[in-house]
Amino acid sequence: MRLLHRNRGRRALTALVATAVAAPVLIAATPADAHSGNDRQHRKAERLARQLERESSAKGAYRHLKAFQGIADANGGNRAAGTPGHEASSAYVYKLLKQAGYRVSYQDFTIWDAKTTTEKLSVLSPDPRELKVTAGRLSPSTPAAGIQAQIAVAKVSDKPGCTPDDYTSDTFTGKIALIKRGVCSYAEKQAAAAKAGAIGAIIYNHSGTAPARPRFDKPADGKIPTAGISLADGEALTAAAKKGPVKLSLTIQQQHIPKTTRNVIAETRGGDANHVVSLGSHLDSVPEGPGINDNGSGSAGLLEVALKLARHTQHPTNKVRFAWWSGEELGLLGSDFYVKQLTPEQRKKIALYLNFDMIASPNAAELVYDGDDSDHTGSGPGPKGSAEIEKLITDYLDRKHKPHEGTDFDGRSDYGPFIEAGIPAGGTFTGAEGIKTAAQAEKFGGKAGVAYDPNYHAKGDNLKNIDLKYFDTNIDVIAHAVGIYAHDLSSLG
Template identity: 45%
Template sequence: MSRTPLRIGAAVVAAAAAAVAFTPPVLAGPNACDTRVNNTHAKLLECITLDGVMEHQQALQDIADANNGTRVSGSPGYDESVEYVVERLEKAGYTPEVQEFTFQTFISLSPPVLERVSPPPAGSVSTSILSYSGSGDVTAAVTALPAPPADATPGCEASDFATFSAGNIALISRGSCTFAIKATNAYNAGASAVIIYNNAPGVINGTLGNDFTLDIPVLAVTQADGAALASTAGLTMRVQTDTFRGQATTSNVIAQTSGNTDNVVVAGAHLDSVNAGPGINDNGSGSSSLLEVAEQMAKVKPVNAVRFAWWGAEEASLVGSTYYVNSLTAEEKEQIALYLNFDMVGSPNYVFFVYDGDDSDAIGAGPGPAGSAEIEKTFEAFYSQRGIPFKGTDFSGRSDYGPFIAAGIPSGGLFTGAEGIKTAEEESIWGGTAGIAYDPCYHQACDDIDNLSSKALDVNSDAIGFAVLQYAMSTVDVNGKPGKGNFPPAQPTDKPRPSTSLQSGHADGHELEVE
């Protein structure tokens, strides 16, 4: 989008129409939200509360606490998360479906170990494990491969290992090809383990992909630590990993409202965490917000059926949403009007990102399917009305909109940032701290109940409700099918273009590309 959002003013109100105004209704009593039909934006958004979202967040935290600190798909923690969502949906009056599927899972059974043995000083080096790493306990000499600018594609060609000594540990810079390609080339050259260091500040939270089956440990370190290790002559290190890779059964949860089933609005969020932590921002934030919206819309009788979905195994390369889309017939895909995705909507060092449906940023991937630009404008209208700045983010393919876009379904959604680094310009607009990640606990054990911005979560839970109800009542702007006349398309005001833009794609556990 490459546009600077305007703060609210008369032009915004004029463009938005009365149906999307935020004048709160007068409640009949303290429990009015439990009994009334929230069939206008004003009613619905009054009943979607931060307390309601945080009730779900705390439940997910409690589940993780009781299950070794994780809610990863294939684990008891995930299964209990599914049970919680199902129970809340049933209590609200839905008849949820639990859609089971099998997938290749990865679990780190114990924390990885990376130790400098010699030369002094000996000691531990901070590290993270790449998902689908093999197991092993190796102490060996380290061979550092040339990094840019000496080699623009380090470890990406077999020839990079022409002089590599079999049995050594390979130390490779990130960049230009997938982690799996680097690890495979190292394995074929006889490496006993692989250490990949970042090519930018921050930690690496990535994956080798669920088709990586080589029995070799693969760890990651920061750019600074990697550079220090690469410059150390005669380096010997210890690498230890203890992992499980195998088939597991997990599930999606799907619940649908009444309404036109030939023009379905799908709204989804992944429910699983990574192995390393409870996943309260990634993606308890999206899952809990969506559950709060579903509960508050339970009595609404929309024009178009709304299909709420909580995806499993997103962190294993979008398995749940891909399974769901692939299970649909051609006719069933045609019946889906659009898809809305909510993945990480409460990052502590947030920016309000909207997926760039029209590719006006001209960064990374192209536009979404026809209709995606209109979804983007709906979210822009919400933020504009509240005087909240927002920014575009690329459809990088790293979240559950991916299989819907591949099927030609118009898509959009919200995001508040992952491991990307906040700029000084962004700090000046949204506050927070420049020079650190939008979510400093991304894919880590500290992604817990304290790893949230209550402001971002409060705003975005309303934004989710706004868009879901808007399209539940009318998709005329997306596909020309008319709906209720008091739900005209929500249009943002014109906005000047800023001097910079950002590709801030969610580099989830399914991150394979590493440039």
């Protein structure tokens, strides 16, 4: 899961045989016939859902986690987009799906790597000192000698540094803009500062002790040299600027290197192509670790259910399409590329999108995306149909006596581009770097005051640090949703 602005041991897969189902003869239906037909579809969906739930398990999916761990171990400790580790992970998923009978394809696209050789920020006056700084990923470089200029502080509004109004309280021409992180993207903040005349941007964090880590999706997004500092340093510079001029020196030297990476897309051979049930998980890790929870867990869970579905049918009522995205950790690049290359007609054919990112966190909470915004937290509701997706998942968890609560559509994972395109979405999540509350510890178990995943984006995100119980629960959620939606979309309204 991306930050907001998220083989050895491989076993051979026994080939699976897809069962073709003859298409029924269509006849005109009376209202009673239609009602009876709907009942038959619903029973068919429930039967497939029960079969998939029974056969799909954490035990079965664990072999895929072992494969991902082995791939990372053999490739520098990670499976990051554009690396041999991700390429091997993609090949592993592709091979199993092809053997199972799916129509499988790679979707290649370009990503950019950033190699920073210099990142330095100094206060020149009135109180000279060095500050800990992180160069923005894919930031423009400064001249070799850096840029020296006074700071101008962007207004801290409800959308800090996001709108032109935030740059009217000071003269920004020829200065370095100081901006608080939050709400809009890093790219939007520095672009607004550049439009106001700034020659550089320093974005300070909105929480914690670490520097903000600005990132752009591609080099063209960077308008001015941009770097990140901590909340404490940002607030100290803001306070100093209220007393008089503050002059900084910022030096960023960075190389931008294009690479090719790929999504893996698999769909059933049959099913109504005008009604596509789409599901996805990102397959890439961060460079710092193997990414077994983030997001080997979602990738393995999706693969487990896809392989079990192939045992029963390649000809469901509705076409089922599975995707393993790349470049999520770089800014949802794979899912964004996929959605943007769809024609308007193709978008309309996608009935819904289900996302599974981090479903085995070691200090887990069972979180369901809040499609109807009933929690009134953060972003608003998803597109029409998202509320019904949430209900299908929560009703299932209730029947299984599994506690759960909502989580906001905050744009941190691959549902984001689908929501922007107006496609209803949903899914589950067991938490990232957020801190578990005492109430959540009472409800879900685990430790209060500790991150849902203490190994988030770190080397420790490995096979030893996952929760198999929550992994199993969320695989059941995937299985149930696939079984129902493969044959019956009537609950979407």
